Amino acid sequence: MYTDIVMEHFQNPRNVGEIPDADGVGQIGNPACGDITKVFIKVEDGVITDAKFKTFGCAAAIATSSIMTEMAKGKTVEEALRITHRHVAEALGGLPPKKMHCSNLAADALHAAIRDYQRRRGLPVPEERPSSGHHHEDHHGE
Amino acid sequence: MRRIYFDHGVTTPVHPLVAEEMYRCLKDNFGNPSSLHHFGNRARKAVEEAREKVAAAIGANPPEIVFTSGGTEANNMAIHGIAYTNQHRGNHIITTAVEHHSVINTVKALGKQGFTVTILPVDSYGMVRPEDVARAITDRTILISIIHANNEIGTVNPVAEIGRIAREKGVYFHTDACQSFGRLRVNVEELNVDLLTISGHKIHGPKGVGALYLRKGVRWRQTLFHGGAQERLRRAGTENVPGIVGLGKAAELAVSDLEARAAQLARVRDYAIKRILGSFKHVRLTGHPTARLPNHASFCFDFVEGESMLLSLDLKGIATSSGSACTSGSLEPSHVLLAIGLPPEVAHGSLCLTFGPENTEADVDYFVEVMGPILERLRAISPLDEETAYADRNECLSCRAADICRHH
Numbered sequence: 001m002y003t004d005i006v007m008e009h010f011q012n013p014r015n016v017g018e019i020p021d022a023d024g025v026g027q028i029g030n031p032a033c034g035d036i037t038k039v040f041i042k043v044e045d046g047v048i049t050d051a052k053f054k055t056f057g058c059a060a061a062i063a064t065s066s067i068m069t070e071m072a073k074g075k076t077v078e079e080a081l082r083i084t085h086r087h088v089a090e091a092l093g094g095l096p097p098k099k100m101h102c103s104n105l106a107a108d109a110l111h112a113a114i115r116d117y118q119r120r121r122g123l124p125v126p127e128e129r130p131s132s133g134h135h136h137e138d139h140h141g142e
Numbered sequence: 143m144r145r146i147y148f149d150h151g152v153t154t155p156v157h158p159l160v161a162e163e164m165y166r167c168l169k170d171n172f173g174n175p176s177s178l179h180h181f182g183n184r185a186r187k188a189v190e191e192a193r194e195k196v197a198a199a200i201g202a203n204p205p206e207i208v209f210t211s212g213g214t215e216a217n218n219m220a221i222h223g224i225a226y227t228n229q230h231r232g233n234h235i236i237t238t239a240v241e242h243h244s245v246i247n248t249v250k251a252l253g254k255q256g257f258t259v260t261i262l263p264v265d266s267y268g269m270v271r272p273e274d275v276a277r278a279i280t281d282r283t284i285l286i287s288i289i290h291a292n293n294e295i296g297t298v299n300p301v302a303e304i305g306r307i308a309r310e311k312g313v314y315f316h317t318d319a320c321q322s323f324g325r326l327r328v329n330v331e332e333l334n335v336d337l338l339t340i341s342g343h344k345i346h347g348p349k350g351v352g353a354l355y356l357r358k359g360v361r362w363r364q365t366l367f368h369g370g371a372q373e374r375l376r377r378a379g380t381e382n383v384p385g386i387v388g389l390g391k392a393a394e395l396a397v398s399d400l401e402a403r404a405a406q407l408a409r410v411r412d413y414a415i416k417r418i419l420g421s422f423k424h425v426r427l428t429g430h431p432t433a434r435l436p437n438h439a440s441f442c443f444d445f446v447e448g449e450s451m452l453l454s455l456d457l458k459g460i461a462t463s464s465g466s467a468c469t470s471g472s473l474e475p476s477h478v479l480l481a482i483g484l485p486p487e488v489a490h491g492s493l494c495l496t497f498g499p500e501n502t503e504a505d506v507d508y509f510v511e512v513m514g515p516i517l518e519r520l521r522a523i524s525p526l527d528e529e530t531a532y533a534d535r536n537e538c539l540s541c542r543a544a545d546i547c548r549h550h
Contacts (some may be wrong), residue, residue, distance in 0.1 A: 002453075016523050028501035031526055033448060034466060034475065038525040054525035058449035058466070062523060116376065 003093035004057060009063035014070050017052045024120065028113025029103040035061045037109040041072070048072050053109070060103035066087050068106035079115055081126065083107050105114055110136050137138055143459045146505045149256045150344075150437055151293050151321060151496030152463055156388070157346040157395055164348060164388040175381050176372065185383050192390025193438075200319075200392040201329035207467070208354045208376045209386050213320040213341035216354035217287075219366050219377070220337045221248045224285045225257055226365040226416060238262045238270050239481035241289050241360035242318055246477070249287065258282065268297035268482045276307045281368025290333070291322040292424065294465050294478040294494060295429030296471050298326065305334025320344050320352075324396030325404060325435050336360045340393070342385065347392025351385035377431035384391045403499060408436040410497045414506045415439050422517060424528070428492065430478065437497040442479070442488050443517060445526040446511050451493050451516060458512040465492040486522035487526075 002010070019040035029036035035057035042050040051069040055062050068088050072080045085104045089095045095104060118125045147155070156164075167188060173181030175189050190204070209283065210216040225235060237249045239261050246261075253259040260278045264270055270288055279286075286308050291298045300448070301317050308315035316337035319328050324345035330338055338355040342348050354364055356376070369378025411434075415427060423468040424444035448464025455462055465476030466489070474480075475489035521527070 007453075010450075011457065013523060027525070031490070032485065034486070034490040036525055054523060056445065056524040056526050057447050059453050061447075062450065 002063075005067075005091075005093045006060060006063040006095070009066040009092065010059040013053075013062055013066035013085065015050075015052045015066065015073075016054065018054065019050060019052050022113075024113040024115075024117025026109045026114070028109040028112055029057070031056055034058070035103055035105055037065050037105045039062065039065075039069070039106075039109040039113040041110075041113045041117060041139050043077060046076050046078075048075055048077065051110070051113075053106070058099070058103055060099040063092055064095075064106040065109070067091050068110055072110055077117070081111055081114055083110060095117055102142050144508065145459045145461075146500065146501070146508060147461045148495040148497060148509070149463055150498040151296075151435075151494065153343045153349070154346045155496055155500075156343075156348060157392060159395065160347055160388045160391045163391045164384045167384040167387045167439045171383065171387075174289045175383065176370070177533055185381075187380050188383060188387050192386045192393075195390040195394045196340070199328075199397045200323070200340070200355060201331050201414075202355050203358065205374070206330075206356055207375050208356060209381060209389070210352045210354055210377060211350055211382070212352040212445040213242070213318065213339050213344070214352075216339040216341075216352045217242065217244040217316075217318055218248050220339060220362075221287055222252070223365045224314050224316070224337070224360075225252050225363045227361050227363045228284040230394055232280075232284040232463075234258045234260065234280055234282040234284060236260045236262065236275065236278050236283060236286045236288075236313075238264060238288055238299075238476045240264050240268050240270075240292050240295075241287070242293060242320070245287055245289065245318055257319075260484065264297075264481055266480065266483050267433070268292055268428075269430060270299050270304065271431065272300055272303045272307055275303060275304050276311075277306070279311050279313055283311070283313045286313055288315075288317055289321075290317045290319040290328070291326065291435045291438075292429070292478060293321045294476055294492075295440050295482065296321075296434035296496075297430040298322065298433045298435065301333050301335065304527055308336075309334055321435060321438075324392075324400070325437055327400065330357065337362070342389040342392055345392045345396040348385050348388040351382055351389045353389065364495070381478065406499065407497050410501050410503060410506060411437060411439050413503045414495060414497070414509070417506055417510050418513075423515065426488075428482065428484070434444065435496075438494075439497075440492065440494040442484060443493060444488065444490040445491070445524045446517060446520040447490050448492050450520050451491075451513075454516040454520065455509075455512065458516075460509055460512065463494040463496070465494065466490045 010021045022040035024041045027038045037055045040052045051072045053065040055065040143429045173185035175186040193204045193207045197207050305315050314336045317335050320340045320341040323340045336357045342351040367378045428440045448466030465479050479489035
């Protein structure tokens with residue numbers, strides 16, 4: 001049911017771990033829901049130089065977290081805020097429909113980490129933007 | 143790659159003797175049992191022989207056996223048929239929180255059609271208390287349906303005792319014996335049941351066939367299927383002759399030498415429980431420690447999610463099940479695990495091993511060997527550990543927005 005890319009990222013997830021001196025940390029989900037993703041970022045001159053994650057969840061949750069960190073690294077904060085659920089799912093060659101909601105929290109966790117960074121730096125924090133057009137995916141909070 | 147099948151509660155490999163009989167039937171016995179000619183008679187004979195075997199296996203008389211398309215159909219038609227045939231006597235149905243979906247959803251559907259439903263809780267082992275059943279019975283109660291042995295946690299219910307209570311009160315009693323038949327002794331007299339469901343593919347028979355036992359004299363009519371007069375007006379549609387032949391053979395094999403086979407399964411089960419609880423941290427057994435199916439070992443592993451474990455094990459050649467949301471097809475963990483009082487985050491880490499005759503202690507050793515690194519890897523990825531211990535229960539706004547998480 002999963003694409004080969006999902007299975008590859010599930011088996012060999014990139015950038016697992018924590019960044020002790022992270023510039024921003026974001027967490028999305030709740031263990032009760034079966035998925036929780038925590039993202040750590042380092043930012044230099046407005047560019048994400050490092051991103052790491054920890055995830056409790058199914059194979060899709062781990063794979064989306066993994067590929068999201070790859071997508072975020074090297075991007076400016078503004079570019080990274082434009083990464084959506086859809087982009088993450090597309091980069092994995094698609095996700096089963098029922099995994100699109102709960103197991104696709106990586107982009108939101110990244111955005112939460114960026115907002116945390118902006119708050120810590122006293123930068124203007126842009127309003128939480130919908131990361132996809134889906135009704136219930138528009139309301140992920142921190 | 144070494145392949146180990148630890149998922150016999152979900153389905154079983156077809157026994158070679160069953161396959162052989164079915165093949166012979168498919169090849170040489172194509173007739174319609176309703177036909178009056180030679181070909182029909184031969185098919186009729188095969189169906190009636192299978193009925194005798196199924197009846198003998200559960201201590202029933204052959205006319206009390208109705209062949210169905212499987213456990214789900216048998217459960218549906220048992221409950222629906224009793225409900226609508228006994229409406230003049232009452233409208234109250236009692237069931238439990240740990241039933242198979244084909245029971246719980248049928249009862250819930252009747253709840254929307256004017257019937258009153260009581261869903262009994264279970265104890266932390268998943269067992270129904272007979273006194274709860276007795277207390278729930280009113281003068282409007284027409285049916286009690288309680289699973290014999292649960293598929294997710296293996297707990298065996300005190301069905302005989304509940305059956306005695308039902309009989310004293312004059313209430314019909316149905317049990318779903320899909321998991322227990324062929325693993326425990328299942329006898330309709332000893333269990334005091336009026337209706338009982340079995341399934342072919344759980345007992346090394348084919349898929350797409352099952353049977354409903356209907357005690358003689360029980361007020362029951364077919365209320366779901368309309369059609370011909372097959373199965374003495376109890377189940378319309380041309381009989382699945384090869385499937386029925388396969389079920390008959392499988393039922394015969396399921397009770398032959400049952401005690402020795404169950405003892406062998408229990409040896410592997412007990413070894414698995416001992417090794418798994420002894421080898422890993424943060425793991426608990428789910429279901430009853432002793433009153434459980436001889437082939438059933440189920441666990442919850444903390445800080446990891448079931449589907450991740452299941453897929454990791456599959457990559458190592460081991461087939462298992464989980465009651466996590468991801469594998470249940472919904473966003474909620476299994477209703478059975480929630481019913482025994484596990485918090486959802488623990489229920490998400492469930493893993494269920496169900497053994498068959500081909501499994502050995504060496505298979506369990508292999509499981510323990512590969513499970514160690516899998517747990518270590520997934521726990522290293524997980525943000526949860528002993529310290530967090532799910533302490534940060536921040537609201538999951540995504541789930542709240544989608545209105546799918548019961549616990550918020």
